[in-house]
Amino acid sequence: VPRHEFDLIERLRQSASAHPRVTLGIGDDAAVVRFLAPAEALVTVDLLMEGVDFTLDSAAPERVGRKALAVSLSDIAAMAGRPLACFVAVALPRRGGFELGVALEAGLSKLALEFDVALAGGDTNTWDGPLVASVTVLGETTGRGAVRRSGARPGDWVMATGAFGGSLLGKHLDFTPRVREALALHAAVTLTSMIDASDGLAADLGHLLDESGAGAEIDEAAIPIAAAAHAAAARDNRPPLAHALSDGEDFELIFTVSPADGARLHERPLFDTPISRLGEIVSGSGCRLRTRDGSEVALPSEGWKHAFDEPP
Amino acid sequence: VPRHEFDLIERLRQSASAHPRVTLGIGDDAAVVRFLAPAEALVTVDLLMEGVDFTLDSAAPERVGRKALAVSLSDIAAMAGRPLACFVAVALPRRGGFELGVALEAGLSKLALEFDVALAGGDTNTWDGPLVASVTVLGETTGRGAVRRSGARPGDWVMATGAFGGSLLGKHLDFTPRVREALALHAAVTLTSMIDASDGLAADLGHLLDESGAGAEIDEAAIPIAAAAHAAAARDNRPPLAHALSDGEDFELIFTVSPADGARLHERPLFDTPISRLGEIVSGSGCRLRTRDGSEVALPSEGWKHAFDEPP
Numbered sequence: 001v002p003r004h005e006f007d008l009i010e011r012l013r014q015s016a017s018a019h020p021r022v023t024l025g026i027g028d029d030a031a032v033v034r035f036l037a038p039a040e041a042l043v044t045v046d047l048l049m050e051g052v053d054f055t056l057d058s059a060a061p062e063r064v065g066r067k068a069l070a071v072s073l074s075d076i077a078a079m080a081g082r083p084l085a086c087f088v089a090v091a092l093p094r095r096g097g098f099e100l101g102v103a104l105e106a107g108l109s110k111l112a113l114e115f116d117v118a119l120a121g122g123d124t125n126t127w128d129g130p131l132v133a134s135v136t137v138l139g140e141t142t143g144r145g146a147v148r149r150s151g152a153r154p155g156d157w158v159m160a161t162g163a164f165g166g167s168l169l170g171k172h173l174d175f176t177p178r179v180r181e182a183l184a185l186h187a188a189v190t191l192t193s194m195i196d197a198s199d200g201l202a203a204d205l206g207h208l209l210d211e212s213g214a215g216a217e218i219d220e221a222a223i224p225i226a227a228a229a230h231a232a233a234a235r236d237n238r239p240p241l242a243h244a245l246s247d248g249e250d251f252e253l254i255f256t257v258s259p260a261d262g263a264r265l266h267e268r269p270l271f272d273t274p275i276s277r278l279g280e281i282v283s284g285s286g287c288r289l290r291t292r293d294g295s296e297v298a299l300p301s302e303g304w305k306h307a308f309d310e311p312p
Numbered sequence: 313v314p315r316h317e318f319d320l321i322e323r324l325r326q327s328a329s330a331h332p333r334v335t336l337g338i339g340d341d342a343a344v345v346r347f348l349a350p351a352e353a354l355v356t357v358d359l360l361m362e363g364v365d366f367t368l369d370s371a372a373p374e375r376v377g378r379k380a381l382a383v384s385l386s387d388i389a390a391m392a393g394r395p396l397a398c399f400v401a402v403a404l405p406r407r408g409g410f411e412l413g414v415a416l417e418a419g420l421s422k423l424a425l426e427f428d429v430a431l432a433g434g435d436t437n438t439w440d441g442p443l444v445a446s447v448t449v450l451g452e453t454t455g456r457g458a459v460r461r462s463g464a465r466p467g468d469w470v471m472a473t474g475a476f477g478g479s480l481l482g483k484h485l486d487f488t489p490r491v492r493e494a495l496a497l498h499a500a501v502t503l504t505s506m507i508d509a510s511d512g513l514a515a516d517l518g519h520l521l522d523e524s525g526a527g528a529e530i531d532e533a534a535i536p537i538a539a540a541a542h543a544a545a546a547r548d549n550r551p552p553l554a555h556a557l558s559d560g561e562d563f564e565l566i567f568t569v570s571p572a573d574g575a576r577l578h579e580r581p582l583f584d585t586p587i588s589r590l591g592e593i594v595s596g597s598g599c600r601l602r603t604r605d606g607s608e609v610a611l612p613s614e615g616w617k618h619a620f621d622e623p624p
Contacts, residue, residue, distance in 0.1 A: 023352060023458075024458065024460065027461075027523070028390075028391070028458075028460050028461050028462075028523075029356065029387040029388075029390035029391050029461070029506075029507060029508060030354040030355060030356035030387050030388055030390070030391045030393065030449075030451070030458075031354070031355045031356070032352050032353070032354060032391075032453065032458050033352070033353045033355060034350075034351070034352055034353075035347045035350060035351045035352075035353060036350055037349075037350055038346075038347060038348055038349055038350070039346075039347045039351070040335060040344050040345070040346055040347075041344070041345045041346075041347060041353055041450065042342040042343070042344060042345075043342060043343045043345060043397070043399055043432065043433060043448070043450055044341065044342035044343070044399075044433065045357075045399045045400075045401045045433065045434060045435050045446065045448050046401065046435050047401035047402070047403055047435045047437055047444070047446060049403050049437060049439050049441065049444075051439065051440070051441070052437065052439045075341040075342050076341075076342055078340075078341035078342070079340070079341050079342045079344075081342065085355070087355055087356075087357045087448065088357075089357045089358065089359035089446045090359070091359055091361050091444060120355065121355060121356065121357065122357060123357050123358050123359045123446075125359055125361060125364065127361050127363065127364045128363070129361065129363070129441055129442060129444075130441060132359070132361075132403060132441075132444050134357065134359060134401045134435075134446035136355070136357050136399065136448040137342075138353065138355055138450070139342070141344065146335075146336065146340075146342075146344050148336065148340050149339075149340050149341070150340075194341075195341060196341060211339070211340075
């Protein structure tokens with residue numbers, strides 16, 4: 001019995017659970033999501049490609065499906081928003097595509113359930129190419145609005161959740177998007193700017209500084225280095241600090257707050273996820289690193305720049 | 313000078329024009345789109361793959377970019393909604409990817425401008441694979457709500473815009489999504505059900521009937537056959553009618569209305585796009601075709617089913 005895209009869609013449709021905000025989910029030409037009052041909708045989309053963002057040799061498709069949603073939830077978190085619904089477009093390899101689609105959906109749906117996000121639509125295709133999955137997440141801002149990258153001001157503390165580096169050893173597939181942390185922070189203090197770390201701590205802090213038109217001074221000793229960064233360092237002899245600054249795919253939040261708010265967060269933690277004060281915003285541009293020996297160096301914002309080849 | 317994904321994103325950001333409903337567009341972690349009152353958001357996503365939905369040999373990338381948006385606008389039209397913003401995720405071939413991305417965006421943006429849709433975000437990636445483009449469109453319902461596939465009732469007229477068949481000869485790249493027609497119809501009459509024809513007239517009418525729990529009787533003589541269906545027939549010796557019923561990618565609207573509303577639409581056309589009465593909804597299920605010689609045959613809903621290979 002040949003299996004068809006329609007069978008996969010019908011399966012998804014059957015398994016999709018009701019969501020109070022989704023009037024119409026999988027099965028029509030578009031999904032309908034209700035906004036109960038004048039509202040700001042948040043939308044983000046990410047595309048994951050086999051061989052670039054994951055390999056099916058090293059990651060079970062459930063983990064790939066989970067990651068495909070998690071990266072977009074992380075973007076909603078970076079705006080301090082609430083995710084509502086997700087939409088999944090996939091190009092499945094023709095051979096074994098049905099089973100792959102089912103497994104992807106299982107991993108994605110488990111995370112969606114955890115964050116009360118409806119799987120409300122998508123587009124299922126097959127081809128002779130590798131697996132490609134695009135996930136769109138629709139969310140909403142809280143009453144306090146969206147937190148942008150652009151509001152950091154001199155004097156603000158630069159803070160971050162969690163620890164950095166070595167994500168490719170596993171965390172990049174299994175990280176928990178910081179949605180709850182972002183909402184808790186947004187409710188408790190005034191977040192002047194925020195970004196999620198996907199390109200790397202140095203690169204993403206650089207983006208935040210560029211958008212804010214400001215600089216930063218960061219203490220080497222304050223940078224939270226993940227255990228995985230040490231493991232990665234043992235493999236390639238680059239210092240753990242270099243991994244923490246440039247590996248990417250950490251999916252932690254980097255944010256700025258006033259010193260008073262920062263001190264409050266340190267005194268009374270809002271959640272179990274650790275937060276660190278990395279340094280402070282200064283006028284000017286770019287980031288400087290205060291090293292342990294007391295010197296200061298410019299911190300190059302080397303992240304995950306994927307160079308295009310020059311055309312012939 | 314190597315060119316980077318960031319350069320392409322920066323270019324898109326510079327060229328994106330302001331849109332009254334987009335508070336925050338390209339350049340942050342998510343876009344912010346305002347809903348001015350309690351509202352129903354419409355969301356649809358489509359994924360187009362090189363070698364499946366288009367080939368870059370036969371279609372300039374501007375046309376591919378245009379099509380990538382047009383198919384999603386057609387989905388919003390099928391709900392009788394207003395499109396607001398689009399989000400484009402691409403996997404660009406590493407070689408020549410920058411130029412390809414610029415050309416795609418040019419084609420897409422031209423159509424977006426035509427429909428007052430903001431290009432508000434996306435995800436730009438490169439890899440060694442073929443071109444993949446995913447377009448998400450966020451829209452809103454009018455005050456009359458969304459038109460679903462499921463509301464057709466016995467006695468309703470089955471109607472359609474435009475003509476069918478032979479789309480692969482060119483229309484599939486250059487069609488005009490029926491957004492304006494759908495909004496005009498929705499304002500003037502009660503649309504009991506609607507779908508856009510992407511899988512083929514027979515298949516998509518079949519979807520509408522399945523969702524409505526009803527059947528239909530269609531007149532062979534009433535089916536609007538496109539000139540391109542005749543051209544396709546001349547090439548492969550299949551009858552033009554077969555092309556009209558099963559070719560797919562017509563992106564016309566198939567909809568149902570009461571006989572009174574149908575008659576009104578015939579008497580006073582709302583727009584230049586022709587509309588046809590194909591037949592009527594009956595109780596039961598499936599579609600029957602009344603042929604020119606007065607006989608009746610079951611109309612198989614053969615569309616664009618892409619069979620998966622069985623796993624080994």
